[in-house]
Amino acid sequence: MLKQIEGSHAMAEAIALCRPEVICAYPITPQTHIVEGLGDLVREGDLQNCEFINVESEFAALSVAIGASAAGARAYTATASQGLLYMAEAVYNASGLGLPIVMTLGNRAIGAPINIWNDHSDAMSMRDAGWIQLFAETNQEAVDLHIIAFKLAEELSMPVMVCVDGFILTHAMERVDIPDQAQVDAYLPPFDPVQVLDPAEPVSIGAMVGPEAFTEVRFLAHYKQTQALSLIGAYSAEFNQAFGRDSGGLLRGYRAEDADLLIVAMGSVCGTIKDVIDEMREDGITIGLVTIVSYRPFPTDELRTVLAGAKDVVVVEKAIAPGVGGPLANNVDMALRNLPRSPRLHSAVAGLGGRAITKVSLHKLFRRAQVQPWEGTHFLDLNAVVVSREIHGSRKKRRSGPTAENILRRLAETPTHAAE
Amino acid sequence: MTDHTATLAPGDATQQLKYYQKGTFTVGNRLVDEGERSVQASQERSNALTCGHRACQGCGEALGARYAIDAAMRATGGDLIAVNATGCLEVFTTPYPETSWQLPWLHSLFGNAAAVASGVAAAMRVKGRKTRVIAQGGDGGTTDIGFQCLSGMFERNDDVLYICYDNEGYMNTGVQRSSATPPTARTATTPAIGLEPGNVFGTGKSVPKIAVAHNIPYVATATVADLHDLERKVTKAMSIHGARYIQIHVPCPLGWGAASNDTIHLARLAVESGLYPIFEAAHGRVTQVRKIRRQVPVADYLRRQRRFAHLFKGATEDPRVARLQAMCDANIVDYGLLDALGDDT
Amino acid sequence: MHGRGGQGVVTAAEMLSVAAFLEGRHAQAFPSFGSERTGAPVVAFCRISDTEIRLREPIMEPDCLIVQDPTLFKAIDVFAGLRPGGYLLLNTNRSFADLHIDKVAASLPPGHAVEVSASELAMKHVGRPLPNAALLGAFAALTGLVHVGSVQKAIEQTFSGKIGAANVAAALEAYNIVAESNRADATV
Numbered sequence: 001m002l003k004q005i006e007g008s009h010a011m012a013e014a015i016a017l018c019r020p021e022v023i024c025a026y027p028i029t030p031q032t033h034i035v036e037g038l039g040d041l042v043r044e045g046d047l048q049n050c051e052f053i054n055v056e057s058e059f060a061a062l063s064v065a066i067g068a069s070a071a072g073a074r075a076y077t078a079t080a081s082q083g084l085l086y087m088a089e090a091v092y093n094a095s096g097l098g099l100p101i102v103m104t105l106g107n108r109a110i111g112a113p114i115n116i117w118n119d120h121s122d123a124m125s126m127r128d129a130g131w132i133q134l135f136a137e138t139n140q141e142a143v144d145l146h147i148i149a150f151k152l153a154e155e156l157s158m159p160v161m162v163c164v165d166g167f168i169l170t171h172a173m174e175r176v177d178i179p180d181q182a183q184v185d186a187y188l189p190p191f192d193p194v195q196v197l198d199p200a201e202p203v204s205i206g207a208m209v210g211p212e213a214f215t216e217v218r219f220l221a222h223y224k225q226t227q228a229l230s231l232i233g234a235y236s237a238e239f240n241q242a243f244g245r246d247s248g249g250l251l252r253g254y255r256a257e258d259a260d261l262l263i264v265a266m267g268s269v270c271g272t273i274k275d276v277i278d279e280m281r282e283d284g285i286t287i288g289l290v291t292i293v294s295y296r297p298f299p300t301d302e303l304r305t306v307l308a309g310a311k312d313v314v315v316v317e318k319a320i321a322p323g324v325g326g327p328l329a330n331n332v333d334m335a336l337r338n339l340p341r342s343p344r345l346h347s348a349v350a351g352l353g354g355r356a357i358t359k360v361s362l363h364k365l366f367r368r369a370q371v372q373p374w375e376g377t378h379f380l381d382l383n384a385v386v387v388s389r390e391i392h393g394s395r396k397k398r399r400s401g402p403t404a405e406n407i408l409r410r411l412a413e414t415p416t417h418a419a420e
Numbered sequence: 421m422t423d424h425t426a427t428l429a430p431g432d433a434t435q436q437l438k439y440y441q442k443g444t445f446t447v448g449n450r451l452v453d454e455g456e457r458s459v460q461a462s463q464e465r466s467n468a469l470t471c472g473h474r475a476c477q478g479c480g481e482a483l484g485a486r487y488a489i490d491a492a493m494r495a496t497g498g499d500l501i502a503v504n505a506t507g508c509l510e511v512f513t514t515p516y517p518e519t520s521w522q523l524p525w526l527h528s529l530f531g532n533a534a535a536v537a538s539g540v541a542a543a544m545r546v547k548g549r550k551t552r553v554i555a556q557g558g559d560g561g562t563t564d565i566g567f568q569c570l571s572g573m574f575e576r577n578d579d580v581l582y583i584c585y586d587n588e589g590y591m592n593t594g595v596q597r598s599s600a601t602p603p604t605a606r607t608a609t610t611p612a613i614g615l616e617p618g619n620v621f622g623t624g625k626s627v628p629k630i631a632v633a634h635n636i637p638y639v640a641t642a643t644v645a646d647l648h649d650l651e652r653k654v655t656k657a658m659s660i661h662g663a664r665y666i667q668i669h670v671p672c673p674l675g676w677g678a679a680s681n682d683t684i685h686l687a688r689l690a691v692e693s694g695l696y697p698i699f700e701a702a703h704g705r706v707t708q709v710r711k712i713r714r715q716v717p718v719a720d721y722l723r724r725q726r727r728f729a730h731l732f733k734g735a736t737e738d739p740r741v742a743r744l745q746a747m748c749d750a751n752i753v754d755y756g757l758l759d760a761l762g763d764d765t
Numbered sequence: 766m767h768g769r770g771g772q773g774v775v776t777a778a779e780m781l782s783v784a785a786f787l788e789g790r791h792a793q794a795f796p797s798f799g800s801e802r803t804g805a806p807v808v809a810f811c812r813i814s815d816t817e818i819r820l821r822e823p824i825m826e827p828d829c830l831i832v833q834d835p836t837l838f839k840a841i842d843v844f845a846g847l848r849p850g851g852y853l854l855l856n857t858n859r860s861f862a863d864l865h866i867d868k869v870a871a872s873l874p875p876g877h878a879v880e881v882s883a884s885e886l887a888m889k890h891v892g893r894p895l896p897n898a899a900l901l902g903a904f905a906a907l908t909g910l911v912h913v914g915s916v917q918k919a920i921e922q923t924f925s926g927k928i929g930a931a932n933v934a935a936a937l938e939a940y941n942i943v944a945e946s947n948r949a950d951a952t953v
Contacts, residue, residue: 067539206527
């Protein structure tokens with residue numbers, strides 16, 4: 001049914017349709033509305049056979065989900081940013097134990113400095129933890145990915161993180177088609193665990209594994225993620241059949257087939273990029289977009305195929321690995337290796353800590369890639385004046401003070417933002 | 421231990437008797453009624469923690485766990501799931517690729533046993549199953565790193581029995597100090613050197629007291645010196661629903677520097693000196709204490725362990741022994757551990 | 766839409782998006798996100814389109830501007846980016862001149878800049894100075910971008926029972942006031 005609904009409430013309804021049995025979450029901006037929405041559905045009786053538990057920390061939240069999942073219940077939780085880090089030990093534990101927990105990540109920047117706005121640094125911090133990571137472009141896709149996620153997780157016995165841009169998606173009200181219960185039931189069968197704590201057939205789960213077997217266990221985790229590559233495609237196709245929407249999949253192209261210039265990005269910024277592409281196409285530039293939905297497992301082969309024909313590739317991402325560059329650009333680079341004629345790769349980092357990514361800036365960035373290519377990481381809309389003043393200031397004086405506070409002060413002193 | 425006090429009508433000229441036990445303290449014996457025999461005396465015991473595990477010789481924790489879990493298995497007809505924190509118990513019971521657990525068992529992390537158990541309990545509830553849940557861990561995983569999850573479980577009154585095996589230190593990692601380590605004890609991180617050798621006074625916490633402060637339905641301390649009492653307490657706990665906590669004092673011969681055949685004796689000295697009060701509580705109030713038969717000087721307990729050896733090295737006894745004695749005396753008063761009749765023969 | 770925390774700015778944007786949705790159009794409503802504090806400046810945005818809205822950036826060049834609180838003029842430049850042919854709807858019982866924004870109002874096409882004493886209407890019908898519903902009614906009359914009937918339904922979906930009805934009454938009165946003054950302008 002079509003609804004005009006806030007993203008987080010749409011997600012709550014979708015998750016409820018998946019018949020979760022144990023929901024546990026600790027509040028953190030910007031995920032709170034999702035969990036509150038679910039809590040309301042439980043209390044109002046719309047979501048039955050579901051235990052909703054108020055836990056005392058994110059570490060406890062995922063731990064409760066671990067226990068519930070191991071005991072055979074369909075378990076769900078949600079977090080963001082600092083909360084994800086606080087449960088980091090449990091994140092690795094859940095994937096190591098092979099538990100099909102689904103978790104919503106309301107993408108938010110990680111501090112310090114503390115920042116409640118959107119970027120992808122939180123998802124990036126757990127990219128090696130062995131979870132599947134799917135990025136939603138719209139709230140419709142966010143709804144659809146959660147349904148696909150439960151099916152995927154339970155088939156693979158592997159936890160899945162559905163990443164949705166904090167505020168930009170979670171707090172935006174837009175048109176979403178919420179499926180009905182019968183449709184979801186037909187697509188997602190009841191949880192049939194691969195391993196379960198059952199007094200009738202006791203097993204010990206979570207033993208220590210030494211050097212003689214650890215490599216094999218890890219290999220199997222890697223192998224399972226590669227299996228996920230084909231399963232994600234299959235389940236998304238099935239979803240399309242059942243619900244009539246082309247959501248999910250590993251990646252999708254927009255006007256990419258004949259493009260000389262290809263943009264690669266994840267999440268909600270792809271919508272803005274599509275508008276820019278249409279405008280630039282009108283100016284005669286053959287530009288297209290590749291939206292990556294499955295970040296983990298990373299669709300290396302599929303990406304290589306779709307990028308091979310381009311002359312330039314610009315990766316626009318909302319995360320930076322200090323001292324290295326953009327993590328997504330790094331992974332895309334991997335896909336471009338060993339191509340007979342590799343496109344030039346340009347790395348751009350944008351939107352950190354919730355800074356708006358505007359069409360104006362993207363136009364400039366994409367044109368620049370063709371006429372003034374750059375090496376290394378380009379920070380979109382960096383205030384170079386403020387930055388250079390801070391660098392000089394810290395060279396002049398030993399006790400120059402906390403960087404973040406200095407920059408805020410300098411920004412207040414120089415209100416006009418000097419675009420690069 | 422059975423304790424029958426024969427009460428006499430006033431005016432009776434006979435002497436008051438205090439009856440302590442029939443027969444041996446250990447496994448159980450033919451002189452005792454069936455209902456009073458320990459679970460371990462039965463051929464039908466579940467042996468949930470079966471032999472073959474790799475615990476040290478004389479390990480108090482292995483002893484306590486075997487009694488506790490089998491008692492819980494009997495009380496629940498075997499319909500039980502255990503969640504274990506990282507630690508000695510988890511390590512010596514599941515040496516890859518073997519396990520000595522004969523019940524469904526889950527080990528997740530060091531600090532989350534209580535939360536994981538809450539999750540298992542929630543799953544049982546939602547599925548309409550009557551299966552009960554036990555969380556267990558050492559003092560490190562309970563009083564320190566596991567404390568937040570423990571308090572959360574208590575506060576929500578989740579239907580979990582948490583058993584803490586208190587050997588007063590992080591033994592599995594090499595005998596480091598925890599917040600359960602008693603003052604003056606030598607550990608790898610509170611060495612017996614410097615101005616105040618060993619663990620310092622004025623630190624540490626009593627998780628049983630904190631558990632009582634959460635007003636949960638059942639809290640108890642227990643000891644491997646009284647295995648019948650331990651079984652009784654676990655059985656009683658399993659008859660109650662809601663958050664429950666039992667802390668069992670389990671000497672660690674290796675960590676404490678004691679003889680491996682002295683485990684139960686040491687545990688008894690800890691009780692009889694008043695250093696480790698054994699009590700039960702419910703909904704914020706102490707309901708029962710295990711009386712001390714005859715108060716033993718704490719030095720008798722301390723002298724048998726090398727972790728306290730530095731207190732007795734000098735020409736005179738370290739004055740902190742007197743401080744420990746004062747702690748014991750205070751416990752005896754606070755918990756009413758000695759009968760008004762006092763010392764009796 | 767500009768206002769202060771506690772004045773229902775975000776709800777206003779959401780209700781407008783619901784009104785557009787009810788007419789079969791695509792609409793996107795979102796706040797400029799920040800720690801919500803009563804009294805602090807709040808901006809919310811709404812995009813309306815007949816096709817799928819893919820753009821996610823904040824609206825920097827609005828076609829329409831609704832200002833719920835005139836005290837904001839001293840704090841922020843609410844007019845930045847307002848398109849030349851755009852609309853301005855201001856919640857006040859004072860004139861543009863009194864508020865020193867007559868130049869801005871004059872720069873817009875005739876009839877595009879309107880003041881409505883929405884807070885007073887809200888007090889009258891709802892008993893609380895929450896001007897958002899009334900402003901939406903005025904908006905419908907001013908721009909014709911949504912029908913007043915859709916505004917009514919959107920308000921009823923957001924506020925139930927008596928409160929919904931009261932807000933609808935405020936919206937309808939505001940609609941009539943602006944529609945009336947449009948007609949008056951047209952005949953002049």
